Amino acid sequence: MLKSVIIGAAHMHVNEIALYIDGQPNTELCGIADVYPDIEEITDKKYTRKWNLENIKSKYGVKEYGDFKSMLDEICPDVAYILCENSQKLTVATEVAQRGVDIILEKPMALNFEEAKQIETLETVSDN
Secondary structure (H helix, E strand, C coil): CCEEECCCCCCCHHHHHHHHHHHCCCEEEEECCCCCCCCCCCCCCCCCHHHHHHHHHHHCEEECCCHHHHHHHHCCCCCCCCCHHHHHHHHHHHHHHHHEEEECCCCCCCCCCHHHHHHHHHCCCCEE
């Protein structure tokens, strides 16, 4: 069984990604964690960060983690879907790669071209 996690819940399409993961054979959505937002939301209406987290937790029985690093260390997933704000993708991708976890990034993959080039050079650490 392929263990997957989602990091970031700021965008409404996180719900579509959770649905996609749920529909894949031999794949399990094992956890979700948000990252501290650059700008706090002032509402919890439909498709906001809080709503997205609650929706995914209730639909898929997924545990929410307060910290994505703790989630990665506890679950040791095979793949992480990085759906956080563009300004945080390099930091998150670096943490994921350091743990030997494969990365799936939504577009755009980074805040700017320079950060995208840095992400491109990340190598996952393997214990094999």
